Amino acid sequence: MIVVLLGLIGAGKGTQAKMLVESNDFLHISTGDMFRDAVKNQTDLGKIVEGYMNDGALVPDEITIKMLLERLASSQSSNDLLLDGFPRTTAQCDALDNALVTNNLEIDCALNIDVDENILLDRIAKRASIENRQDDDPEIAKQRLENQRTTLQEVANYYDQKNKLLKVDGLGSVEEVHQRVLSVLEKKGS
Numbered sequence: 001m002i003v004v005l006l007g008l009i010g011a012g013k014g015t016q017a018k019m020l021v022e023s024n025d026f027l028h029i030s031t032g033d034m035f036r037d038a039v040k041n042q043t044d045l046g047k048i049v050e051g052y053m054n055d056g057a058l059v060p061d062e063i064t065i066k067m068l069l070e071r072l073a074s075s076q077s078s079n080d081l082l083l084d085g086f087p088r089t090t091a092q093c094d095a096l097d098n099a100l101v102t103n104n105l106e107i108d109c110a111l112n113i114d115v116d117e118n119i120l121l122d123r124i125a126k127r128a129s130i131e132n133r134q135d136d137d138p139e140i141a142k143q144r145l146e147n148q149r150t151t152l153q154e155v156a157n158y159y160d161q162k163n164k165l166l167k168v169d170g171l172g173s174v175e176e177v178h179q180r181v182l183s184v185l186e187k188k189g190s
């Protein structure tokens with residue numbers, strides 16, 4: 001099964017991804033984690049993407065798509081796949097679909113974890129103080145939220161038109177949301 005996790009920053013994508021990896025043995029691919037690793041290790045890629053990330057901007061499609069497709073190509077095709085933070089633009093959606101089609105694969109569903117934006121800003125502020133993520137600084141976080149609102153809607157529409165969009169209420173405890181995610185996936189036939 002190939003699942004795309006959607007949600008604004010702070011919606012709990014990363015946390016839910018981790019829980020799904022534990023409960024259902026998904027292979028988790030997070031473009032945010034990959035970029036953060038690259039920046040931490042100051043690789044060529046890291047030096048290029050650092051500025052975008054610190055500005056709360058999206059890394060250009062060309063760079064992001066290339067990195068993701070290379071990662072997909074090197075992963076075991078037998079695994080269930082959980083994509084977290086990708087796709088974020090319709091160009092990324094198209095590139096992913098095209099790459100999957102050549103391997104006779106397709107996205108099974110896109111899970112949109114839905115949380116009210118005021119609650120998100122609160123959560124992000126808390127995360128900033130705990131994890132010390134530079135891009136969680138309140139001003140940058142606001143910028144990311146602004147940037148993400150439109151693009152998330154475009155990506156959600158993309159999957160909605162293909163009848164693949166499933167909404168999950170992201171309010172409540174981590175465990176409650178996890179149970180909702182599981183029940184949605186079960187209905188979908190994981």
Ligand code: ADP
Pocket residue numbers: 008009010031032033035052053056057058059060064084085086087088089092135144
């Ligand atoms: P969040 O969902 O909290 O913004 P992520 O960890 O998914 O955090 O991403 C962190 C940053 O990495 C983004 O702000 C962006 O700069 C970059 N990034 C991650 N995924 C993508 C993507 N699919 N396309 C473009 N940029 C991305």
